[in-house]
Amino acid sequence: MPGADGEIDALLRRYAQTRDLAVRDEILTAHLGLVEQLARRFARRGEPLDDLVQVGAIGLIKALDRFDPDLGFAFAAFATTTVVGELKRHFRDKGWAVRAPRRIQELYLQIGRLVEELSQELGRAPTVRELAAASGASEQDIIEALEATHSYRVASLDAPAGDGGSLLAILAGTDRSLERADDRLALLPLLAALPERERLILELRFVEDLTQSEIANRVGVSQMHVSRLIARSLATLRAHLVAD
């Protein structure tokens, strides 16, 4: 495998003149380590590393096809710019704004199940290190998912649901005593004060319209437990509103 600068330069010149695909493959192979390093920088959002390496490799090919060795620039530096641009475009077009919340939700649900399992197994709540080991995710991913999920869930409570409503609107319309509130916005801090899992269950029940059994499967508790948690959450909200 070519590694020395002189060898790479010679290959780059040969490829620029001949467009020989075998030469191209040699150059690409010599730079896959660079692509992987860059992909790792972007991998913390949970996107599979292999997928990001593929995206980066496309950037590397684009860089090679645009590269002019006569201009005197180092190819690796030129390629880094193109690969990072390709990775950024990938997330902007397809990832961060649209998919991240769903992925975060899925990771959160996975963590939720593991917390239940490990709590039973250990007789106490698991640590981040234990969650990471059990899920296969890194400790950083676990911390970031927990943090991001918290922000997302609070923000999403009043976000439009699929049918045009929001959890706030739907809850206010579902429960007569909640309907009496002069201002549905009063629900927002109350919902935010509920435990994370109970907010999630309310959202799955009233926004995503899942059955209690479906929620039980997704959250990893029994249907009876879901039923109790929904009743308790609504009672908590009602009590706060009456008290206010």
Next chain:
Amino acid sequence: MSTDPPSPLAHPARRGVGGPGSDVEISMSADPEMHVLARLTASAYASRFDFDLDDIEDLRLAVGELCIACSAGATAASRLTLRFAYHLSSLRVECTVTAVASGVDDDAGNPLLGGLSPGELSRRILAELVDAYRVEPAAAGVRRGSIEMRRRAAGS
């Protein structure tokens, strides 16, 4: 709907105005495992000033990269300090790492990086993520760097 009285916690930072009163400083070991705190702080800080999700994500990556770049030659005794400041639609992060070993060559080409040095790789990444960046050579055991990102006008 009644108008709430001003909160005793009301502050320019809470309203996204910025200025010296909204600055945040955190300090930690320069161990790469601690960089997650830097990235989380970056996300939370930028979100207070209405940076969009794409920019927050770029900033988060850039702060991680700045920490990596400034931590070259860091030792077990090294402390990494980050100062976040927002002023006139521009978010600036200054990074200082202490107790940096001298003579660490961060600019030696690495065959696994296509001949790029780790330092050059970090600078290339930063150039793609933020509006301005700077990573200084270590001097007297201290390395400093900074990044700056301007908030884009809504809809641009």
